[in-house]
Amino acid sequence: MTEHAVIARRSFLAGALAVLGLRSPASAQEPAESAARASAQDASGRASGTWRHALTLLGEPKYGPDFAHFEYADPKAPIGGLVRLGSQGGFDNLNMIVNGLKGDLEGGITQIYDTLMEDSGDEPFSSYGQLAEAVRIAPDGMSVAYRLRAGARWHDGKPLTVEDVIWSFDTLKANSPFYAAYYHSVGKAEATGEREVTFRFTEAGNRELPQVLGQMQVLPKHWWTGTDASGKARNPTETTLEIPLGSGPYRLAKIDAGRYAIYERVADYWGKDLPVNRGRNNFGTVRFEYFRDGSVLLEALKGDLYDFRSENIARNWATQYDDFPAVKDGRLIKEEFPGRGTGIMQAFVFNLRRDKFKDERVRRAFNLAMNFEEMNRQLFYGQYSRIDSYFYGSELAASGLPEGIERAILDSVKDKLLPRVFTEPYRNPVNDTPDAVRANLRQAVGLLKEAGYELKGGQMVSKATGEPLTVEFLEFQNVFERVILPFAAQLKLIGIQSSVRVIDQAQYQNRLRAFDFDITTSNWPESLSPGNEQREYWGSVSADKPGSRNIAGIKDAGIDALIEKLIFASDRETLVAATRALDRALLSHNYVVPQWSSPVTRTVRWNRFGRPAVLPKYGSSGFPTTWWYDEALAAKTGAPR
Numbered sequence: 001m002t003e004h005a006v007i008a009r010r011s012f013l014a015g016a017l018a019v020l021g022l023r024s025p026a027s028a029q030e031p032a033e034s035a036a037r038a039s040a041q042d043a044s045g046r047a048s049g050t051w052r053h054a055l056t057l058l059g060e061p062k063y064g065p066d067f068a069h070f071e072y073a074d075p076k077a078p079i080g081g082l083v084r085l086g087s088q089g090g091f092d093n094l095n096m097i098v099n100g101l102k103g104d105l106e107g108g109i110t111q112i113y114d115t116l117m118e119d120s121g122d123e124p125f126s127s128y129g130q131l132a133e134a135v136r137i138a139p140d141g142m143s144v145a146y147r148l149r150a151g152a153r154w155h156d157g158k159p160l161t162v163e164d165v166i167w168s169f170d171t172l173k174a175n176s177p178f179y180a181a182y183y184h185s186v187g188k189a190e191a192t193g194e195r196e197v198t199f200r201f202t203e204a205g206n207r208e209l210p211q212v213l214g215q216m217q218v219l220p221k222h223w224w225t226g227t228d229a230s231g232k233a234r235n236p237t238e239t240t241l242e243i244p245l246g247s248g249p250y251r252l253a254k255i256d257a258g259r260y261a262i263y264e265r266v267a268d269y270w271g272k273d274l275p276v277n278r279g280r281n282n283f284g285t286v287r288f289e290y291f292r293d294g295s296v297l298l299e300a301l302k303g304d305l306y307d308f309r310s311e312n313i314a315r316n317w318a319t320q321y322d323d324f325p326a327v328k329d330g331r332l333i334k335e336e337f338p339g340r341g342t343g344i345m346q347a348f349v350f351n352l353r354r355d356k357f358k359d360e361r362v363r364r365a366f367n368l369a370m371n372f373e374e375m376n377r378q379l380f381y382g383q384y385s386r387i388d389s390y391f392y393g394s395e396l397a398a399s400g401l402p403e404g405i406e407r408a409i410l411d412s413v414k415d416k417l418l419p420r421v422f423t424e425p426y427r428n429p430v431n432d433t434p435d436a437v438r439a440n441l442r443q444a445v446g447l448l449k450e451a452g453y454e455l456k457g458g459q460m461v462s463k464a465t466g467e468p469l470t471v472e473f474l475e476f477q478n479v480f481e482r483v484i485l486p487f488a489a490q491l492k493l494i495g496i497q498s499s500v501r502v503i504d505q506a507q508y509q510n511r512l513r514a515f516d517f518d519i520t521t522s523n524w525p526e527s528l529s530p531g532n533e534q535r536e537y538w539g540s541v542s543a544d545k546p547g548s549r550n551i552a553g554i555k556d557a558g559i560d561a562l563i564e565k566l567i568f569a570s571d572r573e574t575l576v577a578a579t580r581a582l583d584r585a586l587l588s589h590n591y592v593v594p595q596w597s598s599p600v601t602r603t604v605r606w607n608r609f610g611r612p613a614v615l616p617k618y619g620s621s622g623f624p625t626t627w628w629y630d631e632a633l634a635a636k637t638g639a640p641r
Contacts, residue, residue: 051134051147055117055211056126057529057572063120063128072121072616073279073626079265080284081629082640086306088297088477089505090258090290093239096217097175110217111263112246116146117214118276121616124528127214128276131160137210141201144210148195153270154220154247162197165189167221175237177545181536185209205568208531220245249281261288279612282628292504294479304606307640308623311602313479314380321604331637333607336600337621343394346387346523347592352553353515356469361451363590365444369490370593371431379482384596386428390583391526392597398580398587400425405577409565416558418588426587428594444494460495470497474517476508513547521595522551530579534563538586552591559585608634
């Protein structure tokens with residue numbers, strides 16, 4: 001993990017995952033079984049064939065139809081107790097339709113909603129029925145049908161219906177930039193039985209779509225189309241602090257906007273005995289505490305104001321804990337968990353919508369100026385490596401020159417790509433010696449001159465307009481200033497004046513939605529099976545949609561073409577090759593200045609919690625999803641306040 005908060009994806013405590021720096025919003029896992037296994041559609045339009053309990057790409061799912069629970073979940077785990085999670089920032093909205101799956105999805109609001117399927121944490125490409133008891137795919141790959149469980153219900157006791165699923169799909173796709181891109185190839189959802197919903201696709205061969213749809217949070221139509229306590233009609237397109245109705249293992253019990261959110265376990269939760277849920281969601285109460293300042297957030301952990309921290313700041317890991325009394329006596333535990341099954345790009349991101357960043361040579365000059373090696377020595381205690389791929393840390397990362405299937409994929413869109421994609425492996429500049437630093441700065445100045453700038457009076461100015469090249473770094477964490485300031489000092493050496501603006505998280509998210517920034521830090525966590533979310537990350541279709549994850553504003557025909565090659569890959573080998581081809585093309589444009597990463601997730605926790613003997617293979621520690629409150633440990637450590 002890294003020095004910046006990771007935007008997380010769905011599942012229990014999605015908000016907590018964002019707080020803890022785990023999986024990402026949009027990293028879809030791998031698609032459905034081969035359509036060849038299904039038989040033809042019947043006259044009613046239903047996708048006929050065998051109903052299945054799971055979706056997977058590679059062979060057969062690990063768990064059979066009668067499995068009792070996931071291996072990494074302990075069905076004998078005690079239920080109850082309190083876990084407190086800390087977060088920097090605040091919240092002013094509980095409407096996930098508006099928020100989508102952004103980092104400002106405060107308080108893990110998605111944990112109150114169930115999904116059609118639940119992803120397995122020890123398989124890279126499988127999911128199993130939750131709201132849906134079974135799924136089947138049409139033989140032509142043009143639709144998928146889900147059959148809902150008869151007992152599924154909302155917290156108000158009303159049954160969860162096909163109409164809820166259809167309304168959720170239509171509303172999310174119409175109002176969320178993320179879902180609009182994610183479900184781009186889904187034409188409609190329709191009822192094809194009393195408990196059966198079928199999604200029709202607009203294109204064949206998108207093998208990920210069935211599983212993508214299984215990840216959708218289902219929302220209560222009757223609640224959203226009703227009225228609030230004052231009689232006002234609810235509007236799913238507006239922000240709200242009204243506590244929403246859910247169907248999941250937790251309900252939101254109490255909030256104080258910007259300060260805390262308290263979730264309580266639903267004792268009569270309809271799905272508590274499902275195989276995908278046994279041994280999970282064990283805490284009786286989950287409390288989110290919000291802090292405006294990163295330094296205060298750290299001290300709040302030491303002061304026992306919350307329980308678990310994913311330590312994304314190398315300096316803190318190296319200097320802030322070992323001499324702390326609670327660490328010495330074992331009440332506060334430092335532990336590293338391997339980061340498995342994911343890749344990541346974290347970077348300084350240019351806003352390509354601004355003219356000064358449209359020239360690739362300008363963007364490369366910024367990379368040449370950044371002295372990562374010195375940062376790593378002085379700031380990060382040597383704990384990081386430089387990211388050199390949009391899929392860094394996984395088998396999907398491009399390396400060397402393209403060969404075989406990857407080369408053939410690139411050749412098929414050669415006229416849309418930069419020539420260097422075929423001849424030059426991507427490399428970040430290395431500033432490991434004074435001579436290397438000087439050489440890279442000279443190269444940066446040369447590129448800026450080629451791009452139409454010149455040095456005048458120590459400032460880099462446009463030859464055409466005389467305007468100086470200045471930039472503002474936009475952040476919401478004060479701790480990131482210490483990273484940007486050395487970078488700013490290097491930029492000053494080549495005549496670029498820069499400033500840092502740190503604002504609160506709500507303002508920060510609003511400015512990102514409006515693309516109102518020069519440079520910011522962002523990240524894109526990736527699963528081992530990228531797919532439809534790549535349109536949202538890098539595709540032209542999302543570049544100008546407010547709130548999209550295409551923060552940079554990338555609009556490139558070659559990138560678009562390679563995204564489609566990836567989405568429609570017919571097998572694993574082709575998917576890997578297409579992903580590497582996309583990676584290579586993205587890197588060639590220097591859209592970002594890559595930052596740094598570590599192969600482990602560093603965590604600090606108060607010693608009050610038990611965990612299963614087996615942790616999920618993918619997803620690091622599994623905290624807090626499969627952990628529990630341990631009374632014996634808490635008695636030694638002290639109960640949480």
